[in-house]
Amino acid sequence: MNKLFTTIFAVAVSCVTASSLAQEIKGDAKAGETKNAMCIGCHGIKGYQASFPEVYKVPMISGQGAKYIIAALNEYKKGERKHPTMRDIAASLSDQDMADLAAYYGAHGVVAGAAVPATPSKAPSPEVQALLNKANCASCHGANFSSPIDPAYPKIGGQHADYLFVALKAYKTEHNPKVGRGNAIMGGMAKQFSNAELKLLANYLSSVDGELKVVPQSHFR
Template identity: 35%
Template sequence: MNTHTTTRSGAAIFLITMMLFAQSAAAADAEQGKERGFTCMGCHGIAGYRNAYPSFRVPKLGGQQGAYIESALLAYRDGTRQHPTMRAHAASLTDQDIENLIAWITSSGDTRDTATAESAARVAPAATCIACHGADGEGVIPQPPTLAGQEADYLEYALHQYKDGTRSGTVMGAFTAGLSDADIAQLAKFYSSQDGLKILQQ
């Protein structure tokens, strides 16, 4: 083997090693996410815990879609999604922190033992809801959030935000524009009655 071949082989091995090391270093770590997310438990780990103002039960996150968690945290971090507490928490998160949190949150969840589940609404969700969120709210594509098991009053709050333009989202804004308060309440009741999201657990 000549010197040039040896040099090229050595360089190739070095590059491959560095690439593998970089991938390993960047891999999502659920344990690190659990540690970083300790403060998340103060709200999202308490069954039925309420946001002070406006008053709604803090959303369940255990088992939520990773892509949705990422988009939400990035929006809180850059200020495009408004909530003082979440903005303060997200502002210091690195991209790696967010990946670690996603790994923890998507694998977390407690048994659905909260007192927030209600009897299923007597209406089925609209076809436009089903297209992204599925018939039972579990979701059919990664980006939209899972709705099954979410707190009903939080869902109402979020839908009203889309309707009045407080929360951005072209698709959701267009869809909610035609919903009455009664429609929103029925949808929230239906999805909250499905088995799905859980409170976070350490």
């Protein structure tokens, strides 16, 4: 087993362990709805754009996997994901808060009986297919990019293209105190590609059917 696969295996075991620990805290969606005041100002407005580290639409989180939301918030809290605003927000949350918010957004806007096709109805171009094969995206995120093999991994099908592009570039960024994401699996994958290739991947992944959405807020608290 080479060094890369050894690292990937170790990170995967760590993710499974973290996922198991997260199961010990049960999230309450109703409680989460009362705790999302810091979330709705960005994630509850269609077309809302962030300006750091560049302009891009903030990610859709309604319909995202609850365990992934918890994992991402913990990564911001620990500084493994370097985003000053998100780190401050995550640092203010207890484990129970994270579980409640995750339960809320995991079910937010989900339509009973609706299902994403098992494979994307839109086929990639040969160039993009080669990139998908090289990145092996489906092995973690599912053949339709909305059925991750571990619930601590994100659904990425239909996510905003500009957000996906910024996120993928962040895995390539090193030695920057405010920008970057520390993940051995994603870092190893993203560093194989030029930014132009990452943009092609992001554009295609954004174009397929997915479960993610923005549910506009009727009012702000």
